[in-house]
Amino acid sequence: MRVERLPSPVRALICDFDGVLTDNRVIVREDGLESVVCDRSDGLGLQMVRDAGVAVGVLSKERNPVVAARCKKLGIECVQGIDDKLPKLRSWAERLGFGLDSVVYVGNDVNDVACIEASGCGVAVADAYEPALAAADFVLERRGGFGAVRELCDLILARRAQG
Template sequence: MASRKSSGTELSSIKAIAFDFDGVFTDNRVYVMQNGEEAVVCDRSDGMGISMLRNAVVPMVIISTEKNPVVAARGAKLQLEVLQGIDDKLPTLKKWADDQGFALADIAFVGNDINDVECLNGAGLGVVVADAYPVAAEAANMQLTRNGGRGAVREFADLLLAARATD
């Protein structure tokens, strides 16, 4: 069971989700090939979670510092908007929320590391994966039980959809 601390925003009232990529959709490792190309490992159950959220008409975006094309490729496969090469994520999150017609209080942000702290604090619900770095975990309102790249996105999808069903 995910652990929660008060946020003022209930899980059932979340209208949209922004995700970090590395450490959330991946286990934070990268495979470097001899030609310099990089590869990551993602969990197929996370893809099913994204599909379930899409079917529930939950707007979603990936906001990543990483510039590698693997982020865009995975986002395209999951039919997610990807904003990458973003060093200062909070202004990008605010603009995306505005463009979607939502306040930051309506948004959950799922992250794992120090470059996610501002978004974890700024979003209505800050969520981290189980193996998040302590600085990110301290900033979050919710910590999942699954590690990044090991079904954490699916866990959050299940929790959000269950909260909406009981509301």
């Protein structure tokens, strides 16, 4: 069962943004401004996990301000414009006082593979690209931007309830 693959305790949930909290598409207006669509259930799941004492954050290669705006609204830490995510993931865990073995990382593409492999539990969304799928400890049933993060949050909360 997937819940047993999660660390005990889960100390942090770190997500990629595009393709995980979004469906990996972008809406470009005629003035060049970009927008994305996010699933509100993901936001509620992140809030519940955060309220349960799990650190929550986003590591994104994307430089568009929409990433920071969404994270600010959710009240979660965000680091964006990161080409090599693993050093930032390591320093984040170190700053918070725990090892990567208690971190759950969820991604969807090649730039997430190192974090998926290094974390205590690496997870891929259902529609992730093959390298991320191959690296993951397990694959979610839902696609990015369609409740995948909420699915993972529910699993984390179930794992915490097990002790």
